[in-house]
Amino acid sequence: MSTASIVSSPANKTRPTFSNCSRAWRRWPGMNYPGNLTAPCRIALALLCTMLAVAPATASHALYDAEGRRLDVEIAPQFSPQSREEVISWTEKLAGSLTLVYGHWPRERWIIEVEATSGSADDPIPWAQIKRGGVDTVKFYVVDNTSAKDLLSEWTGYHEIAHLLLPYRGWGDTWFSEGLATYYQNLLQARAGLISEQEMWQRLYAGFMRGREDSRFDGKSLIEVNRQMRSSGGYMRVYWSGAWYFLAVDIRLRARSNGAFGLDNVLLRLNDCCARDALSVAEMIKVMDSGDQQPVFAELYQSMRNSTRLPDFEPLLAELGITIANGKVVLQSTGKAAQRRRQFLQSTAL
Numbered sequence: 237m238s239t240a241s242i243v244s245s246p247a248n249k250t251r252p253t254f255s256n257c258s259r260a261w262r263r264w265p266g267m268n269y270p271g272n273l274t275a276p277c278r279i280a281l282a283l284l285c286t287m288l289a290v291a292p293a294t295a296s297h298a299l300y301d302a303e304g305r306r307l308d309v310e311i312a313p314q315f316s317p318q319s320r321e322e323v324i325s326w327t328e329k330l331a332g333s334l335t336l337v338y339g340h341w342p343r344e345r346w347i348i349e350v351e352a353t354s355g356s357a358d359d360p361i362p363w364a365q366i367k368r369g370g371v372d373t374v375k376f377y378v379v380d381n382t383s384a385k386d387l388l389s390e391w392t393g394y395h396e397i398a399h400l401l402l403p404y405r406g407w408g409d410t411w412f413s414e415g416l417a418t419y420y421q422n423l424l425q426a427r428a429g430l431i432s433e434q435e436m437w438q439r440l441y442a443g444f445m446r447g448r449e450d451s452r453f454d455g456k457s458l459i460e461v462n463r464q465m466r467s468s469g470g471y472m473r474v475y476w477s478g479a480w481y482f483l484a485v486d487i488r489l490r491a492r493s494n495g496a497f498g499l500d501n502v503l504l505r506l507n508d509c510c511a512r513d514a515l516s517v518a519e520m521i522k523v524m525d526s527g528d529q530q531p532v533f534a535e536l537y538q539s540m541r542n543s544t545r546l547p548d549f550e551p552l553l554a555e556l557g558i559t560i561a562n563g564k565v566v567l568q569s570t571g572k573a574a575q576r577r578r579q580f581l582q583s584t585a586l
């Protein structure tokens with residue numbers, strides 16, 4: 237796993253909780269502390285002080301990539317010291333995988349928050365979300381007592397951090413943002429050595445199959461299904477149509493440059509210009525196609541939005557020397573297509 241460039245802070249530092257009540261009250265605008273309080277209010281205040289004084293600390297751990305970009309990992313106090321170590325070990329490797337796209341993290345500073353939740357060991361990260369802002373925060377809800385090994389094998393982590401590769405404004409054309417994360421969650425795991433090349437293509441194939449089998453909305457355009465996704469479903473069609481789009485674009489870019497230039501380079505270009513912006517998909521596509529005579533992203537964008545079912549993915553896989561036999565991917569071992577396919581395991585931008 238190529239995470240050697242990730243550097244931990246020399247020592248864990250602990251963020252103090254409020255032990256001084258007046259500091260806590262100053263955080264609430266409009267509250268006058270401590271004068272003119274009624275008796276029940278004074279009791280409530282005393283109780284709050286006590287709660288804050290005994291509240292266990294959130295552990296914060298700083299990591300740096302090779303370019304000195306900083307990630308703060310903030311771990312909820314409910315985790316035991318041992319679990320905390322497991323969580324830190326996981327986040328170090330997870331964040332390391334994100335440097336395998338263009339060498340550094342998307343932002344100068346970002347945060348991973350880890351909250352404890354109850355649940356089954358089979359599903360160690362039941363929930364995750366991203367908060368975009370001056371500092372992007374990825375929040376994971378993690379089942380306590382989970383090992384770093386189990387967390388590392390969960391796709392959810394890679395999916396969430398892959399969202400940071402786009403400076404997406406957070407609404408409209410979610411198939412685009414979800415498609416990129418769905419595509420890259422597999423690339424990141426393979427590039428980090430966590431899954432084999434065979435497994436990576438098997439997972440992509442299995443996902444495309446799920447997208448095809450989610451056929452309830454066949455005949456409706458992707459953008460229509462996307463708009464109604466939260467109320468009506470169709471997640472598989474939406475996510476995997478998006479993943480199809482990015483695989484198709486990546487294949488085209490690599491083919492026309494003989495393997496020298498791919499989606500990794502385009503994401504780097506987008507990051508260089510616009511990491512701090514919140515762009516619509518149309519705005520991102522303009523940047524992604526800039527400088528290219530053939531606007532690959534724009535060309536496929538409209539046809540993708542208008543597609544009425546998940547496009548056939550077998551031809552894409554065939555271009556990379558992949559056939560399907562009894563539900564399993566078969567990878568050609570020699571020839572130009574096989575050579576091109578193996579190049580997906582490395583970034584074209586590194």
Ligand SMILES: [Zn+2]
Binds near residue numbers: 395399413417
């Ligand atoms: Zn997502």
